[in-house]
Amino acid sequence: xxxxxxxxxxxxxxxxxxxxxxxxxxxxxxxxxxxxxxxxxxxxxxxxxxxxxxxxxxxxxxxxxxxxxxxxxxxxxxxxxxxxxxxxxxxxxxxxxxxxxxxxxxxxxxxxxxxxxxxxxxxxxxxxxxxxxxxxxxxxxxxxxx
Numbered sequence: 001x002x003x004x005x006x007x008x009x010x011x012x013x014x015x016x017x018x019x020x021x022x023x024x025x026x027x028x029x030x031x032x033x034x035x036x037x038x039x040x041x042x043x044x045x046x047x048x049x050x051x052x053x054x055x056x057x058x059x060x061x062x063x064x065x066x067x068x069x070x071x072x073x074x075x076x077x078x079x080x081x082x083x084x085x086x087x088x089x090x091x092x093x094x095x096x097x098x099x100x101x102x103x104x105x106x107x108x109x110x111x112x113x114x115x116x117x118x119x120x121x122x123x124x125x126x127x128x129x130x131x132x133x134x135x136x137x138x139x140x141x142x143x144x145x146x
Contacts, residue, residue, distance in 0.1 A: 004031025011042060019046035020053050027066060040067030047078075055082035056090045063093075063102075076103025083114075091118055092125045099138060112139025 004025055010018030023042035026035045040061050046054030059078030062071045076097045082090030091114055097103050099111035112133050118126025133139055134146040 001031045011045075014049065016046045016049040016051040016054060019043070019049065020051060020057060023054075023057060036067035038067075052082055052085040052087050052090075055085065056087055056093075059090065059093065072097075072103035074103070088118060088121070088123050088125070091123075092129060095129060108133075108139035110139070 007018050007021045007025060011022040019042050023039045023046070025031055026042065027039040028034065040058075043054055043057045043061060047058050055078050059075045059082060061067055062078065063075035064070065076094070079090050079094040079097060083094045095111040095114035095118075098107045098114065100106065112130075115126050115129040115133055119130045120126075131146075134143045136142070
């Protein structure tokens, strides 16, 4: 409860990371009741303050319909924004959007390209996704040895 009050004050004072946390608190009912409308309100506010982390959360809110209707196009847009700001987790989600055709035309080659870039940055999730691509032939030929 005390954490909620402190985070709430910092969020109202326009600290982006506090706004992200306040959104999470409202989403999960931490120190307050669950309120998805306030969760999305605060995450949009942090995005207006150019929070890369906030961009990822907003994408997830649109992707899963938290405080809003499910909107794959908006989710894709915000995953792309966050990924363009070097958020590796957003890059994985962006790759999945291309791989599955969520909010964008399906393009397995583009997904493979994104996972390859993450692999080259030694990102563990990039390793995993690239291995799955080779194993299943997503955006590339099946190569179970690769």
